Amino acid sequence: MPVKIACFLLLAFLGVQPSLLTQESSRVTLFPKPSEDLILAVGDVQAAPGSAGTELASALETFNRVLWDDLSFAGFFTIAGRGFYPPGPIVRPETDIDYEAWNAIPFKVSFLTVGTVSLSRNVLRAEVSVYDMKQRKRAFGKAYTGDPGQIRTMAHYWADEIVYQLTAGTSRGIASSRIAYVSRNGNAKEIHTMDYDGYNSRAFTHGGSLNLFPHWAPDNSKLAFVSYRPKPEITIYSYLDGSRLPFPMFHTFASSPAISPDGSEVIFALRTPRGDPDLFISRLDGSNRRNITNNPAIDSSPTWSPSGRQIAYISGMPGQVHICDSDGSNVRRIVKEGGDADGVAWSPDGKWLAFQWKPRLSPNYEIFVVDSAGGAIRQLTSGGGSNEYPTWAPDGRHLAFQSNRTGSWQIYTMLLEGTEPRRITHSGNNTSPSWSGYFRRD
Amino acid sequence: MKRNLLLCLLAASIAACPLAEAGTKEELVRLQSDVLALQNQIREFDKGYTEKLDSLRSLVIQLNDQAARSGLVLDRISAAMENTEAGTREADRNLLEEVRRLSEKVDEVGTRISAMAQQLGELKVQSASLGPATSPGLSPEVLYNQAFGDFVQGNFDLAIEGFSAYVSTYPAGEKAPDALLNIGDSHIGQNRLPQAVAAFTRVINDYAESAKVPSALYKRARVELAMQEKENATADLRHIVEKFPQSPEAGLAQAELDRLTASKPAAPARRKAR
Helix, strand or coil: CHHHHHHHHHHHHHCCCHHHHHHHHCCCCCCCCCCCCCEEEECCCEECCCCCCHHHHHHHHHHHHHHHHHHHHCCCCEEECHHHCCCCCCCCHHHHCCHHHHHCCCCCCCEEEEEEEEEECCEEEEEEEEEECCCCEEEEEEEEEECHHHHHHHHHHHHHHHHHHHCCCCCCCCCCCEEEEEEEECCEEEEEEEECCCCCCEECCCCCCEEEEEEECCCCCEEEEEEECCCEEEEEEECCCCCEECCCCCCCCEEEEEECCCCCEEEEEEECCCCCEEEEEEECCCCCCEECCCCCCCEEEEEECCCCCEEEEEECCCCEEEEEECCCCCCEECCCCCCEEEEEEECCCCCEEEEEEECCCCCCCEEEEEECCCCCEEECCCCCCCEEEEEECCCCCEEEEEECCCCCCEEEEEECCCCCCEECCCCCCEEEEEECCCCCCC | CHHHHHHHHHHHHHHHCCCHHHHHHHHHHHHHHHHHHHHHHHHHHHHHHHHHHHHHHHHHHHHHHHHHHHHHHHHHHHHHHHHCCCCCHHHHHHHHHHHHHHHHHHHHHHHHHHHHHHHHHHHHHHHHHHHHHHCCCCCHHHHHHHHHHHHHHCCHHHHHHHHHHHHHHCCCCCCHHHHHHHHHHHHHHCCCHHHHHHHHHHHHHHCCCCCCHHHHHHHHHHHHHHCCCHHHHHHHHHHHHHHCCCCHHHHHHHHHHHHHHHHCCCCCCCCCCC
C-alpha cells in the first residue's frame, strides 16, 4: 500500500487520474473498487487537552499506527499520504480543521478522521470522529474507553466503524476479526488465535499433542479442529467459555472439520472400513451422521457454500476440486486443469473458490481462485516457496494463507487480487490459518 | 512456455504472409471476439449495478426504519419532558444525554445516506457512460451463473426466478437439467417439498438422456422420504442402483436402501402415482 500511495501522490501531482494506476498495476480485477474516488485522510489522534505523559504518548503512537495500517489494508479507500496534510495538530476539529488549506492540496479529500486520547487513572478514553470534507461538518464519531493494553483494540474498532459507515454497510470491517492457526511447539502442535494483523496471539489448546485443521463456526462461537487422542478425532470447543462440546470418537482417521453456515451441522473426512476417507455430515453432537461421498476415492478438505446447500471438496489422488450438493448427489469437477489441488475454501459471497494448486512437475503450490459456477482458474500468488491453505476474511476481499517463502512456514494475508501480501507471523512454524467471521455486529 | 508461444506466433505469421486475406479474416475474428468480450463485460457490469442498486434500496429501507424508530424515541422524550415536573438536574442530564445520542445517531444515518448517495452517483455515471448497450438479453452462461450466484448465497426465490428464466429461454441449453436440479434444491431450502419433487421429475422426464438423471432420482427419493412416501422413495433408489450402478449416486442410494431395510422391511418397490 505505501508504494501505491506514493504513486498516487506522484500521479496526483502530475494530474493523472488515480484510476489509471489501479488498472495498470492490478494483474486480475476480481472485484471493483466501489470507492475508488473516496479519498480518506487519516489525521493523527492527539493528546486530549490537559493530558500528557510517556504512557499516553506510547498509546497515541500505537493507535495512529494501527489505524493507518487497518485503513490502508481495508481495500475500500484510497488513503491520502500524510506528507500533504496541512500542518498543525487537530485537537478541537471545529476550529482546528482549516478547510481552505485542505482544499489547496493536490487532491480532494472526501473524509478526514481525527480525535483525541486521554489517560486518567489508568483508563484510556479515545474520542474520535470523521469529518465530511465536502459538507464541512462532522459526519459521525465514537468514544472508546479501556485500559492501556486495549489501545490496539480501540484502533481496530474505530477502523471497522469507519469502513462500515463509509461503505454504507457493505463491509463490517475485518480489523477486529481473528485468525486461528496451528503453531508448532517442539513435537506438539497447538491451536492459537491472533488478531488479523498477527498481534495479540494466544494459545487455545495446551495439550502438548497434535492439534490440526482449526475451523471457526461462522458466528465465531466455536472452534472445530482435529486432535490426536491418540487417533486423530474431531474436536469442537466453545470459543466463548473454552469448554469442549460432546462429539463421538471414531478411533480411525478423521480430518478437516467445517461447521455449516447455520451452525447446526459439521462436515468432516473420516476413513471408512474400505480404507479410503469419505465425507460425512452430522449434527454438532455427532448424531444423524451420513456419508455423502460413498465411493472408493479419497475425499477431503470440505467447505460449505454460504447457503449450506453445496459442498466443495478435494477428491482423488492427485486431488481435484469438486462440488456436490449437500445430500451428496450432483457431483461435478470444477477445476479441469489436472495437477494437484488441495485446501479449497468457499468465499463468503459464494462467488469464488480459493484453493492451492500445483501443476504437474511444479515443485510448489500456489493460491488460485475459480468461479464457483465453473470457469478458468486465476493465479493469486507466484514465486517464493509454496503457498497453501487459503482462508477467506469475512468481507470476501482478503485471504490468509501459509507460505514457506522465507524458509519457515508462516501465515500471510493479501487482498483478493493477490496484491499487498503481509507476513503476520514471524517466529517458529505456523500453518493452517482459519479466518473468523465478523466480530463487529450490526 | 512464453518462448514456445513466440516461436509458434512467428511461424504462424511467416506461413500467413502470402495469405493476406486470411490475415484480414483473422483480424476480423479477433475484433469480433473483442466485441463479444466487451459485451460480456458490459453485461457483468449491468448485473453488478443491479445488485448494488438492490442492496442500496434495502439499506434505504433499513435507514427509513431507523429514522422511524428514532422518531418514536423522540416522541417518548418529548412526552417525558411534558410529564416531568420543572425537572431535576438528574433528569435534565439524562435527557441531554439521550438527545446527544440521538443526534449522533442522526449524524451517522446522514453519513451513511451520503456514502450511499455517493456510490449511487458513481454507479449512475458509470452506467450512463455505457449507454444503451447494457440492455440486450443475457447469454445462457451469464443467466445461469447469475442464478447460481443467488443459489449459493441462499437467495432461493431469486435463484428459482433466474433458473426458471434459463430453462424457459434455453430449454435445450447445456445447463437446463442443472438449472432444474437447483430449482428443486431451492424449493427444499424454502421447505416447499412438492414443488421440489416437480422440478426433479422434470429432469427425469424431460431430460431422460441427461447425466443428471441419477441426481434427480436421488434428490426426489430424499424428498419423498421427508414426505413419508417410502414406497416411491424406495422405487427411485432401486432405479438408481439398477440403471445407473456406476453413478456416484448409486453408492448413496444403496446406503439409503440399507438404512430403510434395517429400519423396516420394504415392500416390493412399485412407484405409486402421486
